[in-house]
Amino acid sequence: xxxxxxxxxxxxAAIAGTPLIEAxxxxxxxxxxxxxxxxHNIDLAIRENEFVAITxxxxxxxxxxxxxxxxxxxxxxxxxxxxxLETTHMAEEDRAHARxxxxxxxxxxxxxxxxxxxxxNVMLPMRAxxxxxxxxxxxxxxxxxxxxxxxxxxxxxxxxxxxxxxxxVAVARALANEPPVILADExxxxxxxxxxxxxxxxxxxxVRRHGKTVVAVTHDLGMAARMDRQIELIDGAIVADxxxxxxx
Amino acid sequence: xxxxxxxxxxxxxxxxxxTGFAVAGVATGVGxxxxxxxxxxxxxxxxxSRLVNTLPNITVxxxxxxxxxQPADTHYAAAEIHxxxxxVRRRGIKNPLASMAALEAWVPGAVGPSVKVQAIIRYANxxxxxNVIGIDPRRESRVSDLPKQMRGATLNALFRATNAIxxxxxxxxxxGARIGANITLQTSEGAHLNAQVVGFFHxxxxxxxxxxxxxxxxxGQILSKQTGLINELRVRLRDPMSSRxxxxxxxxxxxxxxxxxxxxxxxxxxxxxxxxxIMYTVVGAILLVASFGTYNIISTITHEKAxxxxxxxxxGLSEYxxxxxxxxxxxxxxxxxxxxxxxxxxxxxxxxxxxxxKNPFLDSDHLPLAYTYTHYLMAGLVALVSSVIxxxxxxxKAARMHPVEIIRGAT
Ligand SMILES: Nc1ncnc2c1ncn2[C@@H]1O[C@H](COP(=O)(O)OP(=O)(O)O)[C@@H](O)[C@H]1O
Ligand SMILES: [Mg+2]
Numbered sequence: 317x318x319x320x321x322x323x324x325x326x327x328x329a330a331i332a333g334t335p336l337i338e339a340x341x342x343x344x345x346x347x348x349x350x351x352x353x354x355x356h357n358i359d360l361a362i363r364e365n366e367f368v369a370i371t372x373x374x375x376x377x378x379x380x381x382x383x384x385x386x387x388x389x390x391x392x393x394x395x396x397x398x399x400x401l402e403t404t405h406m407a408e409e410d411r412a413h414a415r416x417x418x419x420x421x422x423x424x425x426x427x428x429x430x431x432x433x434x435x436x437n438v439m440l441p442m443r444a445x446x447x448x449x450x451x452x453x454x455x456x457x458x459x460x461x462x463x464x465x466x467x468x469x470x471x472x473x474x475x476x477x478x479x480x481x482x483x484x485v486a487v488a489r490a491l492a493n494e495p496p497v498i499l500a501d502e503x504x505x506x507x508x509x510x511x512x513x514x515x516x517x518x519x520x521x522x523v524r525r526h527g528k529t530v531v532a533v534t535h536d537l538g539m540a541a542r543m544d545r546q547i548e549l550i551d552g553a554i555v556a557d558x559x560x561x562x563x564x
Numbered sequence: 565x566x567x568x569x570x571x572x573x574x575x576x577x578x579x580x581x582x583t584g585f586a587v588a589g590v591a592t593g594v595g596x597x598x599x600x601x602x603x604x605x606x607x608x609x610x611x612x613s614r615l616v617n618t619l620p621n622i623t624v625x626x627x628x629x630x631x632x633x634q635p636a637d638t639h640y641a642a643a644e645i646h647x648x649x650x651x652v653r654r655r656g657i658k659n660p661l662a663s664m665a666a667l668e669a670w671v672p673g674a675v676g677p678s679v680k681v682q683a684i685i686r687y688a689n690x691x692x693x694x695n696v697i698g699i700d701p702r703r704e705s706r707v708s709d710l711p712k713q714m715r716g717a718t719l720n721a722l723f724r725a726t727n728a729i730x731x732x733x734x735x736x737x738x739x740g741a742r743i744g745a746n747i748t749l750q751t752s753e754g755a756h757l758n759a760q761v762v763g764f765f766h767x768x769x770x771x772x773x774x775x776x777x778x779x780x781x782x783x784g785q786i787l788s789k790q791t792g793l794i795n796e797l798r799v800r801l802r803d804p805m806s807s808r809x810x811x812x813x814x815x816x817x818x819x820x821x822x823x824x825x826x827x828x829x830x831x832x833x834x835x836x837x838x839x840x841x842i843m844y845t846v847v848g849a850i851l852l853v854a855s856f857g858t859y860n861i862i863s864t865i866t867h868e869k870a871x872x873x874x875x876x877x878x879x880g881l882s883e884y885x886x887x888x889x890x891x892x893x894x895x896x897x898x899x900x901x902x903x904x905x906x907x908x909x910x911x912x913x914x915x916x917x918x919x920x921x922k923n924p925f926l927d928s929d930h931l932p933l934a935y936t937y938t939h940y941l942m943a944g945l946v947a948l949v950s951s952v953i954x955x956x957x958x959x960x961k962a963a964r965m966h967p968v969e970i971i972r973g974a975t
Contacts (some may be wrong), residue, residue, distance in 0.1 A: 379972070388878055389968045409882055416880025423971060427875045431574045443567040444881045489879070 323440040334400040335361035336497055336529055337385050342394035344380055354380035355552040356395070364496070368531045372549035378533040379501050381549065386419050386499045387411045404466065416445055420490025422500040427486065428474040434461065435470040435484050441492040458490040464518055476563035480511025487518055491528075498522060500532040504539070512536075568885060572892035573875075575865050582861055587900045590951060593850040594905020594943045599912040601939040603931065604843045608836050610932035611769075615832075616768035617709040619674070619825050621807040624814060625680075626657050627821045660794035663818060669851035671810060673801035676700065676707035677794045679784030684754075685731075685777065686748040690739040694751060696708035696729075696777045697796075698784020707800040710765060710778065716743055716761030722780050729759040729783075733766045734774035755787050853944055855954035858897050861889055862955040866962035873962050874970035887956075887963035894955020895948065902944035909940065 339360040348354040355377040362368060362385070370378045383389040384396060387403055395404040398418055403411055409514055415421075428437045438457040448456060461470050464484045474482055483503055490498050498517065504512035516539055522528040523544075532543070540546050548556040576583050586714070591647060657663055664675045679698035684691050696731055701719040705711045711719045715824065722728045729747065741747060741761050749757045759779065780785050799822075801807055807824035815822040826833060873886055917933050 383968050383971075386878075388971075389966075409884075412880050412882045413879070415878065419880075421878050427871070429571075429872055429875065431578060440567070440876075441879050444876075444879065446886065536880070548771075 318394070335363050335397070336366075336399060337362040337531075338400075339381075339385060339391075340395050340397070342396060343393040344384060344389065345392045353552050355380055355384065355549070358384075358554060358556065360385075360547070360557075362371045362529060362531060364529060365445070365523060365527055366529050366531075367520065367544040368529075369499050369543040369546045370531065370549065371535070371537065371540050371546055372555075374535075374547040377552035378549055380552070382499050382501050382531065382533055385434075386421060387415055388421075416441060417493050418497065420492075420496045420498040421497045422483065422486045422490050422498060422503045424502040424505040427545040430474055433471050433473060434466065434477070437474065437485060438488045438492055441489060445493050457488070457492070460491055461485070465514075478511065479507050480514055483507060483511070483515050484518060485514070487522075488535050491522075497529045497531065500530065501513060502535065505535065512539075516542075568888045568892055571898060572889045575663040575869060575889070576893050579861070579865065582864065583897055585899045586857040586861040587904060589854040590851075590898060590901020590947050591904035591908055593847075593854035594902050594947045595908025596850055597847040597943040597946075598905065598909025598939050599916060600843055600847060600911045601943070602909075602933045602935060603916065604777050604839060605934035605936070605939070606932040607932050608839070610830075611832070614768045615825055615829055616804040618769050618772055619888055620676075620707055620711070620826065621801045621804045622799035622811045622814060622822055622824050623828070624667075624797035624799065624818060624820050624822045626795040627782070628819065629815075629821050653658055655790060656793045656795050657797060657818075657820060660797070664797060667797065667799070667814065667818070671799060671801070671814065672803070672806075673799060674703075676703045676798045676800075677781065678798055678826060679781055679788060679793055680796045681751060681784055681788045683749045683751045683777075683787060685735070685739065686750060687739045687741050687745060692735065692739060694731075694735065694749075694775055694777050696779055696784060696787060698779050698781040698787075699798075707798045709767075713765045713767050715766055719763070719774050721762035721779075722778070724762055725760045727757055727759040727779070727786075728762040728775050729779050730763045730765055731761060731777040732773035732775070733764045734770065735777065736761070736764050736957070738774060749787060751789075753789050755789050757783070758759035759783070766963045787958055788830055847943075847946075851943075851950050854901065854947065857949040858894050858951045859954040859958065861897065862894050863958040865893065866890060866958050870962075870965065870970050873965055874967035877965070878971065883963040887959045889960055890959030891952060891955050894951045894959070897955075898948040898951025901951070902947045905943065905947065906940050909943065912941045 337360075339358045342360075343356040344354040344359040345356075346354060358381060360381075370381060372378050377412050381517070384391055387396065387398070391404060395402055397403065398414055401414075403414060406414075428434075429440070432440070435454070435457050438460060440451045442453040442456065458467070458470060461467055464487060466481060466484055466488065469477060469481060469485075474485065476486065487498070487500075487503075490500075498519065503519065507515060519530050519532060520542075523530050534540055545559040546556070547554055660677055664677060667675045677700065681696045681698070683694055683696045685694045699710075701722050704719060714730070717730075719730065720729060729749075731741065736742070741746070743761055743763065745761045747761060748761055749755075749759055763773050765773075765778070779787070781794075785791055788795075797820075799810075801810060803818075804825065811822040811824035811827065814820075876886055877883075913933050913935065916931055919931065920929050921931065922929060
């Protein structure tokens with residue numbers, strides 16, 4: 317794991333100054349009888365190894381922004397670049413591949429495939445990518461789950477786990493193909509405070525120890541305060557973007 | 565296991581009952597298609613083989629398709645002349661032995677001489693119009709299955725009495741004649757002959773069994789009042805299916821009208837074509853209905869699994885991968901349906917084959933069924949292809965779904 321991380325870190329350093337994800341004047345309007353503006357005129361750059369919180373009231377467009385940054389949704393205007401690469405006009409096939417290799421998602425609800433075991437769920441993105449051997453995938457999946465304290469639950473089904481455990485499985489799955497970025501939409505929103513704290517620590521460790529970048533939407537201002545940077549949205553626009561180095 | 569297969573199998577396995585219905589639909593379609601094909605093909609083959617074995621594959625008669633040109637035509641080329649009566653020609657094939665030798669030199673099969681006479685058979689108040697055919701019993705086995713179709717006596721019995729005759733079993737039933745009966749033959753030319761029934765034959769073709777009789781060539785010639793007459797050459801080919809083509813060549817070669825068994829039974833063969841059209845229509849309809857079931861279940865699964873599809877797409881699985889999952893599911897249903905349908909089809913055939921029936925048109929008291937792997941292959945292939953087509957549309961729709969819409973809805 318660390319070898320690959322060093323490699324990706326050097327790759328990032330080689331194009332130093334290029335943001336990991338960049339939104340340029342991004343607007344997303346939902347067409348309909350009454351068109352809804354989800355976000356508008358967003359300019360934003362997420363850099364390597366940042367720990368970013370997106371905050372704001374309910375309905376302010378936090379999720380919408382995250383989907384746009386994660387290439388799950390397409391802007392109506394403007395563009396999103398990943399590692400300097402324009403993605404908005406890519407073929408859908410290529411965006412899918414970018415998600416598979418560069419972006420890991422964690423949603424508020426765990427979103428695991430119910431018929432598969434925890435380990436199989438974590439292996440899913442690896443199998444879709446098809447770079448490791450079957451045993452290599454197993455080993456990596458086992459290591460990831462072990463590092464997140466789920467070593468004893470690998471062969472259970474998602475519905476046999478607690479909410480916090482499932483959310484950590486989702487994190488493990490997001491990390492499966494070693495993406496540089498994890499995007500999390502209220503990852504602790506449905507958890508009690510103890511489980512929330514565990515999931516938060518997992519995300520923090522990804523940034524602090526493994527050089528990842530984490531962008532997390534959260535309601536919890538206390539939690540946001542413990543992150544490096546807070547972006548506040550109101551009515552689909554960024555109203556504040558504060559970087560306070562909260563390391564420690 | 566391959567990821568696509570793995571997920572597809574998981575979806576199908578978790579819905580044994582629902583997919584079971586779809587599989588049963590396909591299996592029913594395949595099973596009944598196989599049964600129908602076996603029945604159709606069986607009766608057709610049965611009938612064809614009777615025709616091929618009973619009648620000569622090609623009959624060369626002393627008629628001509630176009631009347632011979634009038635001498636006047638050849639003399640006055642520019643003028644068209646109407647209303648002339650054709651010259652009366654001497655009946656029979658000219659120089660039959662030489663003609664036969666010429667044909668046997670190139671025709672892939674055997675040629676036999678015969679005399680065909682229309683006669684009325686008289687016996688105990690019955691008058692029945694009959695085709696009386698003069699043959700050579702020693703050569704007959706080379707041109708037809710008549711020797712094998714004899715009942716009660718061999719064909720050589722024709723040598724046993726003067727003016728011996730062998731008649732079809734249905735004809736004998738009609739007139740009530742037994743072996744040894746003395747019947748009278750009468751022709752329109754005024755010939756009159758007493759003959760002794762020495763045996764029966766049974767070809768299985770009703771028309772022949774009730775209106776044909778065989779005598780020696782010599783007897784036939786007496787009946788036709790023309791010594792040395794040979795008015796039909798009977799040809800049997802090694803490959804009866806090539807009769808049509810060879811008949812055409814024989815006709816150009818000899819100038820005599822040569823009729824293949826297919827031509828002689830043209831109306832019957834077109835009946836078979838109609839039957840086949842009906843069969844394929846019904847089979848197509850059954851399989852179409854079966855594919856509705858497949859369409860239905862695949863649509864249902866894609867709806868039930870909308871969230872999972874959104875997850876897979878958000879993880880970065882391609883549209884192709886997601887689509888393949890559901891197409892594979894349709895294929896699993898098609899394959900399972902085909903396999904089960906093979907079993908059902910076979911069992912239906914066995915069951916149908918064991919039913920005893922009394923059918924005046926058939927010889928055996930069982931239905932003739934053709935067991936051939938091509939029916940299975942065809943039905944299976946059609947089932948598989950139609951399942952995939954039925955599954956493709958919902959699969960494509962599912963694969964194009966935007967994950968965000970579903971994720972938003974679920975959050
Ligand atoms: N499918 C939709 N149709 C109509 N309005 C929508 C849809 N999805 C989101 N919205 C609206 O867009 C705005 C932003 O939503 P969202 O990004 O989910 O906000 P947040 O995550 O900050 O709560 C909200 O006002 C929401 O009601
Ligand atoms: Mg939200």
